[in-house]
Amino acid sequence: MKIRTGLLGLGKMGISHLAIANSHPEIEISGVCDSNPILLGALRKNTDLHCYQNLSEMLSSERLEAIIIATPSRSHAELVKLALNHNLHVFCEKPFCLDPTDSMSLTKEMASRSLVGQVGYHFRFVGTFQKARELVRSNHLGRINHIRAEAYGPVVLRPRGKTWRTQRHEGGGCLYDYASHAIDLVNFIYDTPDRVSGTVKRSIFSRDVEDEVYSTLLFPSGATGQLAANWSDDSHRKMSVRLTIWGSNGRLSVDRQELQLHLKSPCGTYREGWHVENITQLTEPTSYYLRGEEYSAQIDHFVQCIAGKAECRSSFMTASSADSVINMIVEDAQGNCHADELQTTAVPAASRTFFHALSNRISARS
Amino acid sequence: MERVLFGDNQFFGVNHASEEKARAQSIHFRDAESIIRVLDIAMEADIKVFMCTTHTKIGEITDHVRKNPAKYKQLEFYPCMPYAHKYANAMAEHGPVDALRQLLPNNGSMMGAIVKGGISLAGLNVKGLAELLIDAEMNMFHGLRTPVIFLQNVVTDLLLGIGFHEAFRTFADHVRTKYNAEAGFITMNLPALLVALKEVGIINPIICSTINKAGFRMPGGLSAYENALKEHEFRPVAMSVLASGAISPKEAIEYVCGLPKVESIVFGASTRQNIFETKRLIDAFSS
Incomplete structure (x- = not known):
């Protein structure tokens, strides 16, 4: 029997999840739901998918067993709650919830109902990162003293952009969108930091959200870490x-x-010295490929968890830990207001000072 | 189709095995001149087809080729559209509707015209829109020979996944009627695509897919691909034959050349030695 699954949100990630889940032999996409009538119209006209503009209508019309939620981050808590109340297994896009108290209460609710709750931290399904976890957890590196976690890429490159990703109240910004992956990988491979300090979180181009985040991570073991993320x-x-x-x-x-x-x-x-392992050697085959094996692997894992064949590798619980670190970073940044604004001059006045100093020295000699 | 096609991943910082190598390549090929130099070496090695994405930098290459018709009289282009990151980044930055506006000719004024013309966005037909996007991507190849035009794997596989198979027909019809070209489909999901193309009546299609001895990036496994090659009527182009370096070139090419039906092999390389050696191996195992 296929798992009757609904999909909520047809943005970049939602469309990708739709294609992957729809190709999975054990999933039946029973309905898709989005607020955008243009996309729904195109899907309704050109595919066999049942399309809804209203979530309650999809929930009452389709006898769903599971739901994939790929809506803007702000809406996750409310929608996951609704899904759990309908006894649905939930796959939710990352980050899980903007308020960590919601993350914890939803994790408890999921466990009490014996449902599967997974969050889309897809890097947990990449062979190289899994191998890194194995090596660190089996003490190949000895006692860990420092971790550097970096996430860079091209999302906001100029002062415009109108999607929810660049709106603070929707859960946009580089911290939630980019840094969250690096944070979750630190948690996955090593441990969850219990404190953060020295956070800088500020805009380069965006009006409403940060485009870069830097923070020092402090672990219970005494190890330290540096987080750096820049989506510009x-x-x-x-x-x-x-x-x-x-x-x-x-x-x-x-x-x-x-x-x-x-x-x-x-x-x-492993002998002493250098070792290099590539993704080509570390990738498990998948039944369908779009953008990377890890996107298919995480959906397949969701299916395996529902069937009781696996323990969730990216659960509400682990995602709650990421949410709590994100929240510590947000709070720490509020205490560091001197780092809020970038100087508007492109280059610091260092060269002028240098030449002034030089000319002063020369004039002093003459 | 030509037996050997020259690919362009190496020019755009695409390396499936190493980000460092990818960055080094994208620094090395930061201007069109450095790409043209390597393309000229490929032509010296008697390679006559450049199979390339519609990255904006390719526009500079095609300008150069148009200015030197005698030198490039044998060169054909097999465009692969669209350059996916252009679309994905536009969608993340602007959302789906404004992304389309950005990508359509004249920065969306055509879309504005459609809307002003009384057709609401909701009623906009996907076929017409797709044709406009194909034309926008093809603009950089005007005046050049493009006998095969490919749909990139991200788009092919997305359409395949959501079940919008009629779009393959739209693509094939448009490139045939407007560009007198054959449609090609790049995919990472060969067995499933064969079924979908048959369903919409595309007979003996050109399909470019990962085919390598290591079974790397071949969903369903090596045996599913080998069966597909035996059982289905299509014209395969093999890509990723070296599995990003996981197999030795000789072993990799001997395997692919020994498969039934494989009509063409696409590979990318940056050095004279690798280009000549790979071409020599393909010729040797194809004879």
Whole structure:
């Protein structure tokens, strides 16, 4: 029996999830729902999908067992609550909830109803990051002392852009959209920081949200971390997330394509020195491919979890941890108001000062 | 189709195995001149087709080719549209409707004209819109030979996934009637696409898909692909034959050349040595 699934939100991620889920042999897309009549009209005319502009109508008309929620982040808490009240398994896009108290109460609600709640942190399904987790958790790097987590890419490149991603009250901004991935990977591979400090969170182009975030992460073990995210960086073709981890026995650097490991002393099957592993060796095959294996793998994992064959790798619980770190960063940034605004001059006045100093020195000599 | 097609991933910082290599390549190929130099080497190696995306930088290459007709009289282009990141980034920045406005000719004035003409956006037919977008992408190839025009895999596979298969027909019809070209479809999901194209009556289609001995990026597995090659009537173009370096070039090319039906092989390379060596291997195993 296929899992009767509804899909809510037909933005960039929603359309991608729709194609992937609709191709999955154990999912039946029973209905799709979005507020945009143009997209719905196009789908209604050209596919067999049942299209709804109203969520209650979809919930009452289709006997759903599961729902994929890919709406703007602000709406997640309310919609997930509604879905759980209808006893639906939920796959929700990241970040989970803007208010961590909602994340925790929804996690409890999901557990009490024995439902599956998954959040779309797709990097958890990339072979290189999974391998990094294995290596760190099996102590290949020894005692971890520092983690650098970076996320860069081209989303906001000029002072316009009108989508929800650039609106604070909708849950837009670089922290929720980009940094959340890096934060979740830190949690996945190593541990959740219990404090943050020195946060800088500010705009480069956007009127309403931050375009860059930097923060120091402090872990219960005493290890430290640095988070850096900038979604106005078009030197990258698409989003690029990289973690570099230093421990007493070496260093590991990992991105979506490649894992580079340097060990001081041999550990397990790894000799001392450099090791490089590529995604080509670390990727599990999927039944359908769009944009990357990890997007299909996470939907397949959702299916396996519903069937009781797997424990959720990106659960409401783990996503709640990411939400709590995000919230600490938001609160820490509020205490650092000196870092809010960038100077409007393109280049600091350093060169002028230098020449002034030089000319003063020359005139003093003569 | 030509047996050997020269691809362009290496020019645009696409490397499936390493971000560092991808960045080094995109720095190396930061201007059109450096791309043209490598394209000239490919032509010296007797490669006559450049299979390229509709990245704006390709517009500079096609300008150069138009200005030097004698030098490039044998060169054909197989455009692959659209350059997906242009669309994905526009959609993330502007939302779906404004993204279309940005991507249509004259920065959306045509869309404005359609709306002003009394046709509401909701009633706008997808076929007409798709044709406008295809024409916008093809603009950079005017006056050049483009006997095959490909639909990029992100779009092919998205349409395949949501079940909008009639769009394949729209694409094939438009490139045939307007550009006298054959439609090609790039996909990462060969077995499923074959079924969908048959369903909309596209006979013996040109399909470019990942085919490599390692089974890398071949959903359904190597055996599903090998069966598809045996059982379906289509004209395969093999891409990612080297599986991003996971297999040795000799082994990789011997495997692909030994498969039934494979009509063309597309590969990208940046150095004279790699271009000549890959071409030599394909020729050797194809004879």
